[in-house]
Amino acid sequence: MSTIDHISFAQPRSGIGAARLTGAGLLILLAGFATIGPVVIPVDPSAQDLGASLAPISGDHLLGTDHYGRSMLARLAHGARLSFGMAFLTMLAAAMPGVLLGLLAAWRGGWAEKGLELMATVVLALPGLMLVLLLLAFSPGNYGPLFLGLALSLWVEFYRVTRATTKTILSQPHIEAARMLGFGSRYILTHYVLPVIGPMIATLAAFAMATAIVAVSTLSAISVGLQPPTPELGSMIVELLPYFAEAPVQVLLPAGLIFLLVLGLQLLAQGERA
Known part of the structure; x- marks a missing residue:
């Protein structure tokens, strides 16, 4: 689950560029669908209508129905909201302690840095998905362990980027x-450190959200994450796979939505070389 190899310490990416504009536009559309969709689509995503099982796309069912006759449009809207929400909260829960601890380690050095480095090494020694699975074992199918496990596996990325870059700047x-002219730590932080690490953290945040979306979908698909009837995109794919020959579109829709979410985040993180 490591994404630190994608980050360059030498020169942060800058500029808007076509890739970043495309990614931002795609994410705005998907975020609108995830946010407004469940409100303007007054359909319970768990409501079953077995008489309309695997109904094709039509005026009555804009994106068809699944094998239980549930509206694919409503389930996709709720699934997108769930993926967006969990990815964003996971990113915040990983970024905030990661950045703060990285700044602390670089600023204080000594035993504080050695202790934090040891803690980061211990976390890195355990594969990210393994850490999530260990927490899910105590409460399978719940949001809390899934969210906590992902955040614990991703904070090290933010810590390592922040510590390494800040140490380079402070040297x-x-x-x-x-410092000799009397400028305090707050001034140095806001005028010299944050402008450099800010773009790097923003890029890493996009990668972290993409990682969280894929991880949540993967864990749900193998039945150790969120469980049906929760409208989660990964579990929707697995539920519909046995009916691929009859309704291939219904299987491809949640897969396509995951692809677009991750693509938008990856494009947003690219930027342009200065």
């Missing part, structure tokens, strides 16, 4: 000059 001669 520069102009930082020492600023």
Whole structure:
């Protein structure tokens, strides 16, 4: 689940660029669908109508129905909201302690840095998905362990980027000059450190959200994540796979939505080389 190899410490990506604009536009559309869709589509995503099982796309069912006659449009809207929400909260829960601890380690050094490095190494020694599975074993199918496990596996990425970059910045001669002139830590942080690490953290945040979306879908697909009838995109694919020959569109819709979510985040993270 590591994404640190995608980040360059030498020069953060800058500029908007066509890729970033495309990704932002795609995410805005998907976020609108996830946010407004469940409100404007007054259909219970769990409501069954066995008489309309695997109904094709029509005026009555805009995206068809699944094998239980549940509206695919309603389930996709709720599934997108779930994926977006969990990915965003997971990213925040990983980024906040990761960045703060990274700044602390770089600023204080000494035993504080050694202790945090040891803790990060211990977390990295355990594969990310394994950590999530260990927590899910205590309460399978619930949001809490899934969210906590993903956050615990991703915070190290933010910590390592922040610590390494901040240490490099603080070793520069102009930082020492600023300190000799009487500028405090707050001024150095806001004027020299944050402008450099900010774009890197934003890029890593997009990668972390994409990782969370794929992880949640994967774990639900193998029946250790969120369980039916929760409208989760990964579990929707697995539920409909036996009916692929009869209704291939219904299987491809949640898979396509996962692809678009991850694609939008990846494009948003690309930027342009300065």
